Amino acid sequence: MSVISYQEAALQAVAEEMRRDHRVWALGEDLGRGGVFGQYRGLLEEFGPQRIADTPISEATIMGASVGAALVGTRPVVEMRFADFALCAVDEMVNQAAKARFMFGGQARVPMVIRQPSGMWRSSAAQHSQSLEAWYAHIPGLVVVAPYTPADNKGLLKSAIRCDDPVIYIEHKDNWALEGEVPDEADYLVPLGPARLARTGNDLTLVTWSKMVGVAEKAAALASLQGMEIEVIDLRTIWPWDQELVFASVAKTKRLMVVHEAVQVGGFGAEIAATVAEHMAHVLTAPICRMGAPRAPISYAKPLENQLRITPEQIVATASRQIGH
Amino acid sequence: MTASPELQREMLRQMQTIRRFEERASDDYHNGAIYGVVHCYIGEEAVAVGVCSALNKDDQIISNHRGHGHCIAKGADLNRMMAELYGRQDGYCKGKGGSMHIADFSIGMLGANGIVGGGLSIVTGAGLAAQLEGKGRVAVCFFGDGASNAGSFHESLNIAARWKLPMLYVCEHNSWAANTSSRMTHARDDVASRAAGYGIPGVVVDGNDVLAVYEAATDAVARARAGEGPTLIECKTYRWRAHTERPGAADPRPLEEIAAWMAKDPIQHLVDDLKQQQGQYSDAEFQALDDAVMSAVAAAVAFAEASPFPAPEAALDDVFAD
Numbered sequence A: 001m002s003v004i005s006y007q008e009a010a011l012q013a014v015a016e017e018m019r020r021d022h023r024v025w026a027l028g029e030d031l032g033r034g035g036v037f038g039q040y041r042g043l044l045e046e047f048g049p050q051r052i053a054d055t056p057i058s059e060a061t062i063m064g065a066s067v068g069a070a071l072v073g074t075r076p077v078v079e080m081r082f083a084d085f086a087l088c089a090v091d092e093m094v095n096q097a098a099k100a101r102f103m104f105g106g107q108a109r110v111p112m113v114i115r116q117p118s119g120m121w122r123s124s125a126a127q128h129s130q131s132l133e134a135w136y137a138h139i140p141g142l143v144v145v146a147p148y149t150p151a152d153n154k155g156l157l158k159s160a161i162r163c164d165d166p167v168i169y170i171e172h173k174d175n176w177a178l179e180g181e182v183p184d185e186a187d188y189l190v191p192l193g194p195a196r197l198a199r200t201g202n203d204l205t206l207v208t209w210s211k212m213v214g215v216a217e218k219a220a221a222l223a224s225l226q227g228m229e230i231e232v233i234d235l236r237t238i239w240p241w242d243q244e245l246v247f248a249s250v251a252k253t254k255r256l257m258v259v260h261e262a263v264q265v266g267g268f269g270a271e272i273a274a275t276v277a278e279h280m281a282h283v284l285t286a287p288i289c290r291m292g293a294p295r296a297p298i299s300y301a302k303p304l305e306n307q308l309r310i311t312p313e314q315i316v317a318t319a320s321r322q323i324g325h
Numbered sequence B: 001m002t003a004s005p006e007l008q009r010e011m012l013r014q015m016q017t018i019r020r021f022e023e024r025a026s027d028d029y030h031n032g033a034i035y036g037v038v039h040c041y042i043g044e045e046a047v048a049v050g051v052c053s054a055l056n057k058d059d060q061i062i063s064n065h066r067g068h069g070h071c072i073a074k075g076a077d078l079n080r081m082m083a084e085l086y087g088r089q090d091g092y093c094k095g096k097g098g099s100m101h102i103a104d105f106s107i108g109m110l111g112a113n114g115i116v117g118g119g120l121s122i123v124t125g126a127g128l129a130a131q132l133e134g135k136g137r138v139a140v141c142f143f144g145d146g147a148s149n150a151g152s153f154h155e156s157l158n159i160a161a162r163w164k165l166p167m168l169y170v171c172e173h174n175s176w177a178a179n180t181s182s183r184m185t186h187a188r189d190d191v192a193s194r195a196a197g198y199g200i201p202g203v204v205v206d207g208n209d210v211l212a213v214y215e216a217a218t219d220a221v222a223r224a225r226a227g228e229g230p231t232l233i234e235c236k237t238y239r240w241r242a243h244t245e246r247p248g249a250a251d252p253r254p255l256e257e258i259a260a261w262m263a264k265d266p267i268q269h270l271v272d273d274l275k276q277q278q279g280q281y282s283d284a285e286f287q288a289l290d291d292a293v294m295s296a297v298a299a300a301v302a303f304a305e306a307s308p309f310p311a312p313e314a315a316l317d318d319v320f321a322d
Helices: A006-020 A043-051 A059-071 A083-097 A133-137 A150-162 A212-225 A243-253 A268-283 A302-308 A312-323 B005-030 B045-052 B068-074 B078-085 B118-133 B151-162 B192-198 B210-225 B255-262 B266-277 B283-306 B312-316
Strands: A002-005 A024-028 A052-054 A075-079 A113-115 A143-145 A167-169 A179-182 A196-199 A204-208 A230-234 A237-239 A256-263 A289-293 B060-062 B139-144 B167-173 B202-206 B231-236
Touching: A002 A006, A006 A024, A006 A043, A006 A150, A006 A179, A024 A043, A024 A059, A043 A052, A043 B118, A059 A075, A059 A083, A059 B118, A059 B151, A083 A113, A083 B118, A113 A150, A133 A143, A133 A237, A133 A256, A133 A268, A143 A150, A150 A167, A150 A179, A196 A212, A204 A212, A204 A243, A204 A312, A212 A230, A212 A256, A212 A312, A230 A243, A243 A256, A243 A268, A256 A268, A256 A312, A268 A289, A289 A312, B005 B045, B005 B068, B005 B078, B005 B210, B005 B266, B005 B283, B045 B068, B045 B139, B045 B167, B045 B210, B045 B231, B045 B266, B060 B118, B068 B078, B078 B283, B118 B139, B118 B151, B118 B167, B151 B167, B151 B192, B167 B210, B192 B202, B192 B231, B202 B210, B210 B231, B210 B266
Parallel strands: A024 A052, A024 A075, A075 A113, A113 A167, A143 A167, A204 A230, A204 A256, A256 A289, B060 B139, B139 B167, B167 B231, B202 B231
Antiparallel strands: A002 A179, A143 A237, A196 A230
């Protein structure tokens, strides 16, 4: 085990996979300078400009070219710089990458990882702060991953690179410096799909992902002081999501809360809430609760941006009402 | 490079195959045997055949919604193509793609694409991979004058030119983007002139003269394989039929314009060339070729009819890799 950052963990993941498999390469804007968050630092020197390719600001063609390069047998890691910029390449993700395998009758594979640094970070305002995982979860053919811990960022990114399907890989920009223990072995993989039990508790199941896992853990610690034990599930993979672990937890706690940074309306929390309601309404002792951002573009000024953030205190207050404490 | 007499005859066979295949597909669409959309390529056969004749089997192409000609020219199997149009289990895509998504990765046909301009960036990626692998493979995109106004055209040409990718961008300029004339939509009608902005050759060629297309493509392929980068080839051509086969679909094109282009039939053009160059080529030979082509198309229809529809639950297969 080493204690390294979320950013360093991702860097190790890409470097190890590029060493292991010559078909893996990365492309995007400013990769030659280490990427906008330093998550590619040193890779140009090790792998050269063909495998760490600096592109023009042409998101649609970066994405489309990656689809083509994946179709013919390479395994591109596509850097979108900010998740918001990937919207310039939605056709290539949704109409091309997600559908190629299916519409060609299984002839094609599209092994590519689409890295989309997401979420609110340092007053980045409306076009550099969004969390859009629910959009991608809606599209058949896409895998959607949103790691929280450094260990998961390494193990899941390596699994994503080895996956034969297009993976939307959502790293939270506020997490780059987050440190944690990460296994050292070169074949450390975290499988796509299973969630992680971040904290156990008997009173309420809280499902969340990405940066909100940390907020939820703080909330659970606060709640514990008040005598409420919250079980925190870090979903890690948004699609396919781990229904088994969530169902098992809800069967125990009989209460469910879903928390995400994304806009609450139409968020992926709604899918989890509806699925649990469909299957487990009979065991629930309180209405399911969702917490997400208000349906407003993300502001610049700190007090405005903070107005959109979910805090541990808000979670505790809501949990307290739900538990009837 | 000039095409050998044998290659010219093969080109004629392929062009006639495209035409007869599509005539049958059109008939079967209108009589209900084919239910989904069909976009016919008739009149433009010389482009697909001229370009693909300059390629090796492992070179890769991407097509568009009007893709039957490119498939046939790259060597696709008529039976599996027709079965796909019929929506059958033995079609190229097991009935999941239809006319607009036929692909055969084993012959370097990376798929027709239903999004206008969608193939440009994807094939640029195939060119990137070809360069990465360094085996001398070339990637080719077929697109129309309509797609040349999509952003992906400019992004792709810029990247391919900057990185000297081994590629051909083949614009089939048929002057109509669906039902709108290129005169109304292009700042300059010549698409090839845009190549200058990217510092690559932009070649205009008579797209109804298969030998001229072949020569232009051969030069561009040599340039690509030599590491000198992409070429934009603009083939002036025309589709004889409406944008789509849908009954009652609008076709605003002037009848005299259609007639003028039909008088420049690319197949007749090659037949005339063959007769001139090789005095021995006769109408009887062409008749024999056409008989063989008609038999192949009839066999493809029989194959399609004999193939079962896919099981309904297959609608959920192939979404993710195994």
